Amino acid sequence: MNHPGYKIHKKTFIKTIVKQRYLILMVLPFLIWIIIFKYLPLWGWLMAFQDYRPKAGMGIFDYPFVGLKHFIALFQDPMFYNVMGNTLAMSFMQLIFGFPLPILFAILLNEVKSIKFKKLVQTSTYLPHFVSWVIVAGLFTTLLARDGIVNEMLLLIGAIKEPISFLALPRWFWGICTSAEIWKELGWNSIIFLAAIAGIDPTLYEAAKVDGASRWQSIKHITIPGIISTILVILVLDIGWIISIGFEKQYLLGNSIVQDYSKVLDLYILDYGIKLGRYSFGTAIGIFKSVVSIILLFFANQLAKRWNGQTVI
Known part of the structure; x- marks a missing residue:
């Protein structure tokens, strides 16, 4: 019953x-x-x-x-540790530089009073997100070529005496990839922070203005606290994806000279798993990525809980 x-x-x-x-x-x-x-x-x-x-x-x-044969083979392969190092290095660079910039961009854009200029900036920064990595890689390759505009500008101001082959410098590769990612996704990643800022009660800004608060004080005491929950959610999710950075930009911008710095985990799966017909080996790497991502996600969630008393999952 x-x-x-x-x-x-x-x-x-x-x-x-x-x-x-x-x-x-x-x-x-x-x-x-x-x-x-x-x-x-x-x-x-x-x-x-x-x-x-x-x-x-x-x-x-x-x-x-x-x-666990294929997992043992994975951890015994010296190439795996080099690939993991490259993946983590580029992921942390993206997290350190690529995560706060959209927040800063959203805050600065929110302070713009001209609606027309604001919409123009928003549109121009959103567009690169919809451009394929093939085109972005071609653009950066052209800009950074020996006869590209970057070398011409550096020569013009006297910063260098002869052109530099930027894409042939292994230690510069991580920075170039990170810069390309930031340029492509800056505007798009700022959308969620702009939406969070738009949700803040406007009367708080009016009250702060009446009290004589400056723009910086309003940002510090109203805007940032108002979007801190959104920042934590995005940060936790980004940490969870820290070893899943894809392979498109590394594949398209890389070459034989910088391959020791350009090969990441997804490229490792492609080259040493799928291309060689080692489907079981490639699947083992995929499982490893998923397990590590889940562990990082829960770890980041616990850190967020201890720091701000909020959890994402």
Whole structure:
């Protein structure tokens, strides 16, 4: 016999579903997309514990299990540690420089009084996000070429005596990749912070102005505290993705001269896993990335909880 409270809860739940049916219908396509492309492929993780070689007539459960063989091979490969070093170095550079700049940009843009100028700046900084990495890499390659505009400007002001091959300098590669990422995503990443600033009660600024507060004081005591929760959420999520920085910019901007600095984890999977037909090895690396990302996410969440008393997950 069902408890009376269960029936009341069931009716309330059904009413909520009916009331929010349009919102649910809007979310449904994205939910289906996540299930198909994010959760169903998890079956493929079995390959990391098998000697998988695609053969006609064989299912994924027909291959022999080899335990942790591919994980052991991964941790015994010296190349893996070089690749991890490059991945972490570029990720931390992106976190140190690429994370605070959109916040600063959003705060400064919020202080602009001219609506037309503000919209012009917003549009011009959002556009690079929609440009493919192929075009961005081509642009940076042209700018940084020996006969590019960067070398011409440096020669003009007397900073250098002869052109520099920037993309042929291994130690400069991390900085070039980070700069390209910041230029491409600065405007787009600032959108969420602009939205958070827009949600701050305008009467707080009016009261501060009446009290004689300067713009800097208003930013320090109203704007930043007002968006601190958003900053923490984005920071925690960025830390969780710290070893999943992709491979497009490294692949397109890299060359044989800088390969010791340009090869990251995703390129390692591509070159030493998929291209060589080592699908089990590549899957093992993917599992390693997922596990590390989850650990970092929970670690960052606990730090946020201790520092500000708020949690993301």
